[in-house]
Structure formats: structure tokens, C-alpha cells
Amino acid sequence: MTGPVVIVGAGGHAKVVRDALESAGFVIAGVTERDAAAAARNFPDLPYLGTDEGLADRFAPTAGYLTIGVGGACSTDGRRRLHERFSDQGYRFARVVHRMAYLAAGVQVSEGVQVMAGAVIQPGASVGAYALINTRAVVDHDCFVGAHAHVGPNATLTAAVWVGAGAFVGAGATVLPGRRIGAGALIAAGAVVTRDVPDGLRVAGVPAAPLTPRRG
Ligand SMILES: CC(C)(COP(=O)(O)OP(=O)(O)OC[C@H]1O[C@@H](n2cnc3c(N)ncnc32)[C@H](O)[C@@H]1OP(=O)(O)O)[C@@H](O)C(=O)NCCC(=O)NCCS
Known part of the structure; x- marks a missing residue:
């Protein structure tokens, strides 16, 4: 699998995702996050790509891959919704x-x-x-x-x-x-x-x- 990866969501799980990505040699294109301050706090050294809305203007589905940075403390619904939403827009997931x-x-x-x-x-x-x-x-x-x-x-x-x-x-x-x-x-x-x-x-x-x- 080639191409840079965007992490969707910049909370705690995203830190673990980043570690996994880097260990496996992926290039990280940046993070999306509703809370810009959280993105800056958790990932000061990664490009902030704004919120999920209009991501295609900044990182087209053909530019690489996404991976979900949201964990879900006791439910899988949030992750599923994000996967479905971005799959519908033509994104592939690493x-x-x-x-x-x-x-x-x-x-x-x-x-x-x-x-x-x-x-x-x-x-x-x-x-x-x-x-x-x-x-x-x-x-x-x-x-x-x-x-x-x-x-x-x-x-x-x-x-x-x-x-x-x-x-x-x-x-x-x-x-x-x-x-x-x-x-x-x-x-x-x-x-x-x-x-x-x-x-x-x-x-x-x-x-x-x-x-x-x-x-x-
Ligand atoms: C089961 C769980 C979802 C319940 O969460 P909740 O709906 O917020 O429930 P509460 O914390 O209000 O607890 C409700 C009751 O279940 C009990 N309970 C909660 N978690 C429990 C557990 N893991 N084992 C046994 N009993 C548990 C509570 O003691 C409480 O009992 P009470 O009503 O007699 O006081 C949660 O405790 C849990 O285990 N989540 C998993 C977290 C996890 O593994 N995360 C990993 C993600 S990285």
C-alpha cells in the first residue's frame, strides 16, 4: 500500500494510530479534527487539515488513504459512521x-x-x-x-x-x-x-x- 495517510480525529486513539503508522513506515499527510486546539496539542508537528467537512478540497480521495483516529470507549458506532461517510466519498482506508x-x-x-x-x-x-x-x-x-x-x-x-x-x-x-x-x-x-x-x-x-x- 502506498500513498500518504490522513488520520481522521486527533484524540487519544489517534496517538496510538500515529505510532502504528510510523512503525510501519507510512507517511502521515496530517490530521483532521473538529477541535483545532486539541489537534495542535496532540500533534504539534503534523499538518492540521481542518475539520472532516470539505476534506476533499485539501486531500482528495485519490491523494492517498485515511485511517480513523477515533477509538470509542465502549461503542463501535462512531468509527463505523466515519468509515461509511468517507467510503461514500470515495476514500480508501489504510x-x-x-x-x-x-x-x-x-x-x-x-x-x-x-x-x-x-x-x-x-x-x-x-x-x-x-x-x-x-x-x-x-x-x-x-x-x-x-x-x-x-x-x-x-x-x-x-x-x-x-x-x-x-x-x-x-x-x-x-x-x-x-x-x-x-x-x-x-x-x-x-x-x-x-x-x-x-x-x-x-x-x-x-x-x-x-x-x-x-x-x-
Ligand atoms: C460495561 C461498560 C460499557 C458500562 O459502562 P456504563 O454503561 O457507563 O455503565 P456504568 O459505569 O454506569 O456501570 C453500570 C453498572 O455496571 C457495572 N460495571 C461497569 N463496568 C463493569 C465491568 N467492566 N465489569 C463488571 N461490572 C461493570 C458498574 O459497577 C455498575 O454497577 P451498579 O449499577 O451495580 O453500580 C463499561 O464499564 C466498560 O466495561 N467499558 C469497556 C471499556 C474498555 O474496555 N475500553 C477499551 C477501549 S480502548
């Missing part, structure tokens, strides 16, 4: 794999995926478009991670786990072998998932159980 991540031979990683430092993806695994495999996450053999899903820092998907589109696996969570995490489901930080999780359900704890919605 496949960003940190130099210190380990991808076994034959692992499939789709367009727009981010794999951060220390992550391990083992044989037979595949990672769908725009998914985020965060710092030190483990995607062990024969796992499937759906499009736009987020496997959080230090989370472990043991063997042959299936993660649906847009699901969120929180930091340090463990999913036991062969379990299915439904599309849009949320696994709280530190949970141990012993049973399949239906689409959209939020679970927490050891063993993981549904989070009760707050009253009022």
Missing part, C-alpha cells in the same frame, strides 16, 4: 498493522483494519474490514472478527471465537473457545464469556451475565 504486532502466515486482514502494538493474530484467523485489534489483544487460531468490531486492549479471543459485526470486546475480557459474540454486542472490560452472546446484548462479569439497564 490497513495499519503495527510493526510490533504478530500476524501468523495466512492470516486475513481486510481493508481499513488497525492492529496495534503487541497484538497477536494466530493461524486461520480473519479480521473483517475496518475492525480494530487494539494493544496486546489476542485473536487466537481460527477466530473470526467481523467488520467494524473492536477487540480491546489485552482482550483474548481464544480458539475459534466468532465476533459479529460492530461488536465491542472490552479491555482484558476473555472469550472461551468456540463462543459466538453477536453483532453489536458489548463485552465489558474484564468479563469472561462462557456462553454465546446474542446480538446487541451487553454483558459483564465472571462468568459474563447481562448488564442490567440503569433505572431512571
Whole structure:
């Protein structure tokens, strides 16, 4: 993949994205950000390309690639919306794999995926478009991670786990072998998932159980 990359959003996750990009030898064209002061604070040495609006005037879809600098503390919706919005405008997304991540031979990683430092993806695994495999996450053999899903820092998907589109696996969570995490489901930080999780359900704890919605 050639061509410079723009980081969309200049908050905390963007710092991690920048590190991954630089480790992998990408040239960074600049950052977009609604809050110009945050961009200047976090990236004083990178070109500020203004807000997302009208980016095409400053960085055309043919000029290179984008990558999303927004993490999402417990939801994948914001990242998905950004990917969809810019894809509709004709942008392509870089496949960003940190130099210190380990991808076994034959692992499939789709367009727009981010794999951060220390992550391990083992044989037979595949990672769908725009998914985020965060710092030190483990995607062990024969796992499937759906499009736009987020496997959080230090989370472990043991063997042959299936993660649906847009699901969120929180930091340090463990999913036991062969379990299915439904599309849009949320696994709280530190949970141990012993049973399949239906689409959209939020679970927490050891063993993981549904989070009760707050009253009022
Ligand atoms: C599950 C989670 C999304 C809940 O967030 P929330 O909706 O704001 O919920 P609250 O913090 O108001 O907590 C609601 C209840 O769930 C409990 N809870 C929250 N997180 C929990 C967790 N990880 N494990 C067990 N219980 C948890 C709270 O103690 C609280 O219980 P209470 O009602 O008895 O007091 C959040 O705590 C979480 O785990 N997020 C993942 C963060 C993460 O991994 N980020 C990595 C991105 S880089």
C-alpha cells in the first residue's frame, strides 16, 4: 500500500494510530479534527487539515488513504459512521498493522483494519474490514472478527471465537473457545464469556451475565 495517510480525529486513539503508522513506515499527510486546539496539542508537528467537512478540497480521495483516529470507549458506532461517510466519498482506508504486532502466515486482514502494538493474530484467523485489534489483544487460531468490531486492549479471543459485526470486546475480557459474540454486542472490560452472546446484548462479569439497564 502506498500513498500518504490522513488520520481522521486527533484524540487519544489517534496517538496510538500515529505510532502504528510510523512503525510501519507510512507517511502521515496530517490530521483532521473538529477541535483545532486539541489537534495542535496532540500533534504539534503534523499538518492540521481542518475539520472532516470539505476534506476533499485539501486531500482528495485519490491523494492517498485515511485511517480513523477515533477509538470509542465502549461503542463501535462512531468509527463505523466515519468509515461509511468517507467510503461514500470515495476514500480508501489504510490497513495499519503495527510493526510490533504478530500476524501468523495466512492470516486475513481486510481493508481499513488497525492492529496495534503487541497484538497477536494466530493461524486461520480473519479480521473483517475496518475492525480494530487494539494493544496486546489476542485473536487466537481460527477466530473470526467481523467488520467494524473492536477487540480491546489485552482482550483474548481464544480458539475459534466468532465476533459479529460492530461488536465491542472490552479491555482484558476473555472469550472461551468456540463462543459466538453477536453483532453489536458489548463485552465489558474484564468479563469472561462462557456462553454465546446474542446480538446487541451487553454483558459483564465472571462468568459474563447481562448488564442490567440503569433505572431512571
Ligand atoms: C460495561 C461498560 C460499557 C458500562 O459502562 P456504563 O454503561 O457507563 O455503565 P456504568 O459505569 O454506569 O456501570 C453500570 C453498572 O455496571 C457495572 N460495571 C461497569 N463496568 C463493569 C465491568 N467492566 N465489569 C463488571 N461490572 C461493570 C458498574 O459497577 C455498575 O454497577 P451498579 O449499577 O451495580 O453500580 C463499561 O464499564 C466498560 O466495561 N467499558 C469497556 C471499556 C474498555 O474496555 N475500553 C477499551 C477501549 S480502548
